[in-house]
Amino acid sequence: MSGAPLRAGVVGLGWAGVTHAEAYAGLPGVEVHALAAQEPERLAAVGDRLGVPHLHTDWEDLVARDDLDVVSVAAPNWLHDRIAVAALEAGKHVLCEKPLALDAARGRSMVDAAVAADRVLWTVFNHRERGDVRTLRRYVDEGGLGRIYHVKAAWTRRRHTVGDTWFIRRDRSGGGPLIDLGVHMLDLVLHLMDEPVVTRASGFTHAELVPASIAAAGGDPAGYEVEDLAGGMLRTRSGASIYLEASWALHAPISGNEMAVTLHGTKGAATLVIKDYAPAGVLQISTDVAGTPAETFPVVPRGGGHSDVVEKFVTAVRSGEWGAHRGVEGLRRSIIVDALYRSAEKDEEVDVADEGEA
Numbered sequence: 001m002s003g004a005p006l007r008a009g010v011v012g013l014g015w016a017g018v019t020h021a022e023a024y025a026g027l028p029g030v031e032v033h034a035l036a037a038q039e040p041e042r043l044a045a046v047g048d049r050l051g052v053p054h055l056h057t058d059w060e061d062l063v064a065r066d067d068l069d070v071v072s073v074a075a076p077n078w079l080h081d082r083i084a085v086a087a088l089e090a091g092k093h094v095l096c097e098k099p100l101a102l103d104a105a106r107g108r109s110m111v112d113a114a115v116a117a118d119r120v121l122w123t124v125f126n127h128r129e130r131g132d133v134r135t136l137r138r139y140v141d142e143g144g145l146g147r148i149y150h151v152k153a154a155w156t157r158r159r160h161t162v163g164d165t166w167f168i169r170r171d172r173s174g175g176g177p178l179i180d181l182g183v184h185m186l187d188l189v190l191h192l193m194d195e196p197v198v199t200r201a202s203g204f205t206h207a208e209l210v211p212a213s214i215a216a217a218g219g220d221p222a223g224y225e226v227e228d229l230a231g232g233m234l235r236t237r238s239g240a241s242i243y244l245e246a247s248w249a250l251h252a253p254i255s256g257n258e259m260a261v262t263l264h265g266t267k268g269a270a271t272l273v274i275k276d277y278a279p280a281g282v283l284q285i286s287t288d289v290a291g292t293p294a295e296t297f298p299v300v301p302r303g304g305g306h307s308d309v310v311e312k313f314v315t316a317v318r319s320g321e322w323g324a325h326r327g328v329e330g331l332r333r334s335i336i337v338d339a340l341y342r343s344a345e346k347d348e349e350v351d352v353a354d355e356g357e358a
């Protein structure tokens with residue numbers, strides 16, 4: 001580690017931004033130097049708790065500072081590209097919350113800006129840092145499942161929890177549970193399968209339970225502009241198929257919130273179920289032993305998440321090896337989410353555009 005501390009600025013102080021700020025503050029040689037948020041009390045409280053010298057209510061003022069090395073973007077989705085591009089053009093490295101952007105075109109402009117500025121652009125996919133997911137990834141890498149040819153992944157919420165916020169305005173969020181939760185599951189699947197090339201998408205969206213509940217409460221369901229259930233089938237160049245699903249409200253046999261993924265391979269299957277954000281999920285390996293079905297439940301490590309992402313981002317910035325981190329993985333996921341929405345809209349299977357290489 002060289003002498004001067006790395007100076008970080010964080011835009012947005014919802015759950016995500018506070019988590020970023022705390023993660024930076026916990027790293028040696030890193031200083032949280034500026035925060036920006038539009039809730040003055042929260043800004044003052046977090047600033048005071050973490051000893052942050054510069055507090056702003058508008059992101060433009062934070063990005064204009066010439067004393068920051070890195071900027072975290074934890075603002076609503078529609079602001080991601082504006083903040084990130086401005087920060088990259090000003091020479092900062094950027095850690096951006098998922099989804100990379102409102103849509104793939106905006107995501108592409110962020111990747112282009114990172115290349116032009118020769119800076120790091122990194123999308124936060126924190127769930128792949130979980131101990132259970134890391135264990136599963138190691139098992140896949142060791143060949144435990146053989147060749148993976150079919151995957152099912154779903155993030156299911158039984159009840160709507162995002163309320164009357166930017167999340168339900170299409171021009172602010174880019175969509176509903178698919179772009180919000182589905183992109184996490186898509187990341188897990190692509191990460192666990194070591195980045196297969198997705199070629200075709202057949203998507204669906206529904207908006208049933210949330211609009212009905214808004215109407216039942218005397219509200220205007222038209223104010224709810226996004227889906228409450230979405231997903232689809234993805235085809236890959238290798239022939240593997242992927243089924244993806246995400247809901248903010250669904251009658252389903254779960255208590256509240258469940259993330260589940262099953263990888264089906266030629267030698268076995270692995271199912272990971274994480275109920276209600278449990279720090280360690282249940283990992284089940286299904287194989288044949290002596291021609292008989294057998295189940296194994298590995299004891300998985302607890303924890304892992306945002307702090308690991310922030311630490312990896314900081315390590316990449318310090319390494320000087322910036323060319324390997326231009327946000328292309330985040331863009332790839334945005335392209336697939338776009339294709340699923342496009343397919344649902346057209347009511348037919350669509351090509352998934354090739355994002356090219358940054």
Ligand SMILES: NC(=O)c1ccc[n+]([C@@H]2O[C@H](COP(=O)([O-])OP(=O)(O)OC[C@H]3O[C@@H](n4cnc5c(N)ncnc54)[C@H](O)[C@@H]3O)[C@@H](O)[C@H]2O)c1
Pocket residue numbers: 011012013014015016017036037038039057058059060073074075076077079097098099124125126180
């Ligand atoms: N990786 C994860 O697990 C995870 C979890 C939650 C949210 N997120 C992502 O983080 C982002 C923020 O989500 P959230 O739930 O924290 O949202 P939020 O609405 O709770 O917080 C948004 C923050 O952005 C600030 N903001 C808005 N406009 C601003 C402006 N012009 N200048 C400065 N600050 C401004 C708000 O004041 C607020 O502090 C989203 O992209 C979301 O998808 C990721």
